[in-house]
Structure formats: structure tokens, C-alpha cells
Amino acid sequence: MRRWPMRLEPIANPSFARSITPPVLAIIATVVIASLLAMLAGANPFSVLGLILKGAFGSQFALLETLNRATPLIFTGLAIAVAFRAKFWNIGAEAQLYAGALVTVVLGTGALAWPGLALIPALAMGAVLAGAVVLLVPAILKTRFGVDEVVTTLLFNFIFLLFISMLLEGPLKDPMGMGWPKSARLIPEARLPRIVDGLRLHWGFALSILCALAVWVIQTRSTLGYEMRAVGLNREAAAFAGIPVNTVLVKTALLSGGLAALAGFSEVAGLKGSLTLDLSPGFGYTGIIVAMLALLNPLGVIVSALFVAGIFVGADSMSRAAGVPTYLADMMLATALLLMVLAILLTRFRVVRD
Amino acid sequence: MNGTAEVVLRLDAITKRFGKLVANDAISLSLRRGEVVALLGENGAGKTTLMNILFGGYTADSGSVEVFGKTLPPGNSRAALDAGVGMVHQHFTLADNLTVVENIALGVRSLKSPRLRKSESYIKIKSLSEGFNLKVDPHARVGSLTVGERQRVEILKALYRDVKILILDEPTAVLTPQEADDLFATLRLAISNGLSIIFISHKLHEVMAIADRVAVLRHGKLVAETTTADTDKNALSALMMGTAAKAPDIAVSVPGKTLLSLKNVSTPDVGNVPGLKSVSLDLKAGQIIGLAGVSGNGQAALADVVGGLCMPKAGVLVLGDKVLKHWSARAAVQGGIARIPEDRHKTGTVADFDLTENAILEGYSTAPFSKGGWMSWSKARTFAADIIAKYDVRCPGPDTRIRLLSGGNMQKLILGRVLEADPQIVLANQPVRGLDIGAVNYVHSQLLAARDRGAAVLLISEDLDKIMGLSDVIHVISGGRLSPAFGRGTMTPSRLGIWMAGQGFDAPVAHAS
């Protein structure tokens, strides 16, 4: 049998050019591939790319739309970044998002008749708790029974969505909803106000930025952050040194689940006002792309969420204008994800021909 | 032996560089039919690199390999095998969950052929194993075999392919002295059948016992080539080490009070690896307690118990004068136990952490490194810088990722991490495995210094020479059982070997502690 004709060799001290070239090439390659795909749809690739950019950032309206779309992605991206940093594979941000949204509508539709200043933090806390609890189950199954969390968190997404569907057709069904599976609307006190009057951007966005900063501080400055990084990089060494690995994993899960749940809270309280089954077009899954493109850096998550949200919003408006299916956006992001993980590897290793 | 027999293997001016390091510097070597050539050298001398080039793991920068007069294509792992060269690696390349037959048959028949023909393989293995006195059950799962049996499987793997040239990399490292003798008998049998052997070792007495010729490597250079008849151990030792290094002198110690004591401790078996069987052991101040034994006989379980990684199933631990109720890695660290782990890459360090982060791996949760849940990175960095200076860790600085350090420097950082707290007890599990001679002596001198200031040092090693050289008392572990303590100088290697093989536990033996 012939040998595989390549080998990876670590680079001890990568130069600046070495650490910047592969990611740039990955971005260029993604754009080229997207252009080719647009041509397949019979469109002019330059106008398609232009339309995406314009649709995402070209006007105040577009920009606000992008910021609004980025908000839940920052939350889920942070949730994934926190979990993946400890190599806890939470693929269930979708379920945790809905858990947060559920608590928000259960408590925010009249159950708690408090003034906004008290009610909104209470709803947010409730959402965080719910998300944390939802992820606690896979975390305990993993630490107690050795069940792989990838499969359990994935399956939880399906279970939880059915659970929401059941509630929306049962106890939570809005009597005024004309038969649609939809919850009642939040009371006005429960709604997140806009940051600036007249601009369609709510405080959820500010909260997401705040969370990113908080996560960054936790990861770099706190003892827990150190533990989470150690557990992620080498679980065996962490356990040997006396780091309580399982406790750290459970804490990581609680933090991750809570962050993802805030996405649901912010979507319901800031944007939609009620809970429906299409609250999230896969924000939980897209959070994985956001986190990976940010190299799991919490501050990077803000940038990559804006980028990803821009692609989605831009693709929506491009699709209306140029007739290219919006799935182009998903393909671009999946391509960017795969090329980027490869590019990051190539900043640290060189390929040697044998 | 036979200076005129045909040359079966010729390495010609092999040179291999890794960056600035010259791992092999124009090395030429030849092997004749029916001959045993020993390749002698310390760790890092370039032996493994040379054999990797022969087997296509690396491509040489220059030079060539000839087998039976034909030049091997470089970088082709299959070519050496097909030309009739087999190798028994120091770290066995066996799949634990497959059977002996499956491990041996792997890759022999073409992957395109439709049938495995296990029964044919079984018959051939059976006859080889009888012919060369390599006893092993072909249907056994490799994971259930002892280390000695696994090595037999490795040798059978080579013989099954009808190799003409066999390379053995440190084959006795994992054997009792008696098992090593059996191995030599098997090898002599194979030589008489026309096999040629390259025997890689750093143990002089073995080289003198089995080899016809010796090639000595030092720092990537071939420094001498001679017949064993024309040399002796002292001359070889000088050639191998150069003049730089000298083993530390050891003063006699006076044992103090017992710091940690295990009383009738048992742990469960893990798969095929035995747990401890009612082990009692006293670690006394001012002593190095050596634990001899073939790996996989309960050393890991004992290290885990002492190091806080597992609580005994039965029996008690007494630290100072307290009977331990709760025992964990963190409790061990806080109880004053310095733990040098067996595998510094996997368990000792986090490769992608920098030196600072690695230096506080055990102490991170306590002051001064952590207060109220927040880290004090400046204190941690100062601590790392102190270790780097005091323990002579060669590195660009505390912000360097530890994966870029050599094994010796990595071990020095671990030493600093655990010894800076002035521990009462030092658990040193294979502390010098894979280190070059300079680092070995440094580690040993640190262990002796810890002993001399009153610590109890538990030294676990498979290397009998090192155990016998350093220890004030020696215990032998076999099948999870612990021998009585033997004082320094009271045991010969062969008597220890009897205990290592598990004999002696049942016979009444005069205590010698």
C-alpha cells in the first residue's frame, strides 16, 4: 500500500504572515464558491454579492435588521463557545433557547404583574435557570453514566420542540390566536424597551454585548475560567492535578445553557412578544458556526455573529431581488466553517510532502 | 562471529536534521547474516530516528538503506517489511481488543483478498510459538496478556512474516531478569536459524551478553564501532556518555518517622491489570523507597492511591497520624504529597497551556494564585519565573507554550511545581523515562535532595538498575502484591527478579529490612 503523500509538521514560531494568510484565503475561497453557486442559479455573482452586502449593511434599516438578527446569535454563539472551550459538546442550544422563551411567556403573560424594572430581570433570570436545567440533564448523564453529550443534546432539541408544540396546542394556546399554535402576548411591562426611541433595536442587543464581556472576563480572569480551559485542553492532566473535572463540566453546562436561554428570552421579550414554533430558524445550530468562526473567543463571537447575521439578512433581501434561493447563505456559512477550521490548523502546521 | 558472511543490511551515511538538531549525522552501519549488532546510546542519541528512517517513518536528508544489496525506496514503510526486516518497538504496536491471531495476521494477506483464513494463521503461529519457545495462546485477547507475553506476540509478528532481519528496541525494559534470559535464549535459537539482529539498548551488561559487535551513538554521531570481544563495560560506558555526566554519590540515610502508611490496602482490578492485594507500606522520612516490578503489576494502582486519584476499596491510609476518610488529588496536594506523574505529556502538563498556567496546575485554587474566585496572574507568572530560574528550565520565558519544551525541561517544570511547596512525601512515578543522561542526573539529584531534607520519596521504576542505585529500601510489586522491604545492598538483581516473577510471596523468606 502506498503511503499517504502528506504529513503535518508543527511550526514552532509562526510568522505573522503564516498566521494571517490561511484565514484570509479561506474567506476568499468562501466568496468564490458562493459566486459559483450564484452562477448556478443563473445570477450574476457580482450583483449577488453586492446585493447581500447592501441588504445586510446598506441602509439604516438593513443594519438594524442585522443587529437584531445578530442578538440571538451572540447568545447562542457564547453558549457554544463556553461549552466547546471545555470540550463539552453542547449541540442543544436550540432546546435551551426554547426553554428560555418558554419561561419568558409563562411568567411574562400576566402571571407576574410586576413593574418592568423588576419583571424583566426576573424573566431573564428565570430563562437562564430554565436553560441551565435543560442542559443539566445531558451533563449529568455524561458525568454519571458516561453517555455522550453530543447525541443527548441533539436528541433533546427534537424532544423539546415537541414539548413546546404540545404546550402551544394545549395549556399555553392563545385563545385569541385563531387556532394557530401560538402563546398569548407578553404584558407590556415584560417587553424589552428599545435602546433609542424610534430605532428598531431593543435592549437585548446591549445585554448580549454585556454577556460577551462577562464571559470574556470569566474565561481569562476567574478561577472557573482557568478550570474550564484546563479541562478542555487536557482532561486527564486536569483530573490528575486535582481539578474537579465533573464539577467543572456541570458548571460549564449551567453557564452554557443559561446563555443559550437568554437568546430565547431576548427574542420573545425584545422582538416577537409571543412564543411560536418558528421562533428560532436554527439559532442554536448557527451558534456553532458563530462560535467556531470566532475561534471560541467571546469577544470574537460579537464580530462573527454580526458577520453571520449579515449574510442571512443580506441573503434574504438578495433572494427577493435576484431570485437566488436563500439557502445560499447556509451553504456559504457551512463552507466558511469547514474552510476556517482547516485554515486555523494551517496557521500552526505546515503540510510536508513525503 | 562470522566476519565473512554476506552483508544483509547496510546503512550508508544516513543524515537527518530536525530544524537545527542533527539527529543522525552521516551514520553508516552494516549487519551480516547470523550476527547480532548492538546499537548502544543514551536517550536522544539518535537510535530511534535511525530505525524510523529504515522503516520509512522518516525520510533521510541524505544517505541510503540497502537490504540484501537492494536500495530501499525512502519513506516507504512497506518496503522494509517486504524486504524481510521486522521490528519490535519499545512501545508495543498491538491492538488490545483484538486477539493474538488477529494482531499477527494484520496486514499480511493483501487487503484485496476475500478471505482472512484465520485457522491457517493459527496453525502457523502455533508451530512458530513451539519452535522458538514463545509460549502464548493464539486465541487470547491481547489486552488480557502480560507484558512479557505481549512481547512474544511482537516477536511472533516478525517471525510470522519470515523476517531475515529483526530489530529489537529496548526489548528488556519491560521484562524481569529471568524473562530477559528467556528472550535471549529465543534470540539465540533464531540466530542459529539464520536471523540477523539489531539490538537497541542502553544496558551494557545485556549488550555484552548478546551482541557480536557494538555501535555506539552519541548526540547523533556514530562514535565507535567495535566487537564485544575487544571492549568491556567501562569502555562502552565512557563512549556512550562522553565525559560530561556523572551519577550522583549517595550518602547513607537515617530513616525518620513514618509519614504515610498504607495498611492492608486493596483496590479493584481494572480489566487485566491487577489492583492492590492487601498492600501494607510505610513511607518514612529521609528514605527513598524503591518500587521494583514489571509494569502492569499494580504500580499504577499504588501510585493512584498515594497520589489521591483513588480511594482504596479496603484497608486504611494514615497520613501523619490521621486516618484518611476523604482522599482526592487535591487532598493529596494539600497533604504535602509531591506527585511526579508517569506520563508528563498526558497527565503532567497541558500542552497548549503556557509555563505559567502549567506551573499553577495544582496550586491554582489557593492563595496567592486565586482569591475569591479570581486569578492573580502576576503572582502566577512570578512563581513560574522563579521555577524557571531555580530549576534551570531552558525556555524563552513563562509565556511559552509547554509543548515547545523538551521532555527534560518539561520534567524540570513539574519538579519545580511539586517541590517548591517543600513536600513531606514525593511520589516519583517513572521520573526519568525518556530523558537524556543530563536530565536523568538532575532529576535524581533533586530526589536525593528531597530525601536529605527529610522527605519520604517513593520511586517507581521499571529500571532495576535505577531502583537499586537510588533506593534506601526496595519493595517488589507483582500481581498487586507487595514484597517485604529489602535494605540497600541486600538483594541481587536475580533475587529481585524471582520476586518480580511472583515467586517468593508464598515461600517463607527472612526479612531483610
Added chain:
Amino acid sequence: MEILDILISASFWAAAIRIATPLILATMGELICERAGVLNLGIEGIMVAGAFAGWMAVYSGTGLWVGVAVAMVVGMGFGLLHSVLTVPFGLSQHVVGLGVTLLATSSTYYAYRLALPQVTSPPKIDAFQPYEIPVLSEIPLLGQALFSQTPFTYLAFILVGLTSVMLYRTPLGLAMRAAGESPAAVAAQGLSVTAIRMGAVIVGSGFMAMGGAFLTMSAFDSFFFEMVNGRGWICIALVVFGSWMPGKALLGAVLFAAFDALQIRVQQTGFGADIPYQIFLMAPYILSIAALVLVSRRAQVPAALMVPFNKGER
């Protein structure tokens, strides 16, 4: 007792085998990948791509078996992508797998929109029809359950047998299992771990795509979005449940499918009508998790699963 009546009816078991078939195919695919040491989380997306590719080929005028082959080739293409990234480059199998699922799913939907821009409901094809195997299909209960299926189902069962024989009786299978247990042992015997693992992922991905194709070409006759609906993830659970053995995994898939068929039928009984239908739909996912909890502690995981192998690096 209504449930007992259901359990002894031949139509129930026939449905169970039908529901099991895509799971069996995809589970075999995942099992092959994992036995060689690679976790393939691309399974969900590859099933979607296979479902579309096979159906689209037939809709464009090819024969049914050509459609199956097209699905398989498309799956192998995604397998190639997955294996290049995870094997020689050794990238995270979690991230690459999810990336492949996203890419396969989105490119399928994109292709669907390009191919059928106008339609509101997807067109139907002439799908595989049941073929009653002479004599065997006349056995009571068993005959109707096992031997009155479509040829695609028979193919799935044959592939399980072939996979089993390949894994345990051929040099190639031994090399694959060894690659998942100890890549160093494989390399030491002069074999290429890279080639073996890549081959396993490519072939395994082909099987997954066939599993998807069964949905559009045999179970139904049309392609819908969300039609795979987490089946891929269930197959990953089934591989664990089957302890990485083809026979046990097959059994697991059939048991699982029987449960699924049962919940559909119980929904229609008087007792089931009082329970929200979502509970029944949840049941298979909950069952998968429960099965994992039961077996995970004692499962014999391939020792080198998810461990990349880089030669020259020690």
C-alpha cells in the same frame, strides 16, 4: 387488549421492518466509520442529500437502481470531504461532522429550489414496490413481515450481512477494526491508516445516503424538507446501543422501529387519543437516550475512536 392485538399482527411487523430499513442502512454506515476510528456527525445531512439525490435522479428519468447508485455516490462525495478534513488533517470530528451536515443539508435545499423553482408540492416518482419472495412470503407472520418488502429493504439486509462478513472475515475488515483500535499497530504492519480510515468514511457515508434514499424511493415517493428529522442522530445512538456490532445494531434498529410503529398505532386507539400526539412523537428520541444510559457504561468503544493518527509525531 388492543396493544397485544397490534403486536401479533403481521402488518405491524411489516411496518416495523419498513421503518427500520433507513435506520439499518445509515447505522451500518456510521458503524463502519466508527469501527475505523472516525465519528461521522455528517450522517444527518448526508441522509438528506441521499434522499434528494436518489429521488431527483429517478424524477429526471433514470431507473430506480441507478437512483440508489446516484444517492450513494453523492453520499460518498460528502464522505470524501469529511474524511479529508478529519483523517489526514486530523481536524475535530465533532466540528467537521456538524459542518458537513450543515453543508449537505443546505446544498440539498439549494439544489431543490434550483431544480424545482415553481412547484408548491413536490412531484412524486414511481417508487420501489413490495416484492413477495416466493415460498418464504407465505410463512405466517414472518413471511409478511420480512419477505413482502421492497427490494431496497432486502438490499439493506444483505448489506448488513456483507458488512459483518467484511469486518470479521476479511483482511480488509481486520485492518479497519485495527485502525479503530490501534492505528499504530496498523502502521507498524506497513498499512496506511489514512487510506483505511478515509475509505471507511467514504463507504460508510455512501451507506448513509442510501438510508436517506430509502425514504424518498421506497418508504415514500417524494422529497420533503425535514423528512430525515433526526434519524441520523438516532443511528448514532443505535451504533452505541449495538456495541459497534452489525448484528446487534440491526436488532436495535428493528426494536426501535417496532416501538415507533407501535406508537403510531397506539395513537389511533381509544387509549391513545386522550394523550397529546407529541408525547408519541417524543417517545423514539427518549427511548434512544434511555438506551444510551443503559449501555454506555459497559459499551466496548473502539479504543481509537476520535483519536487522530499522525505518523512521525510521537
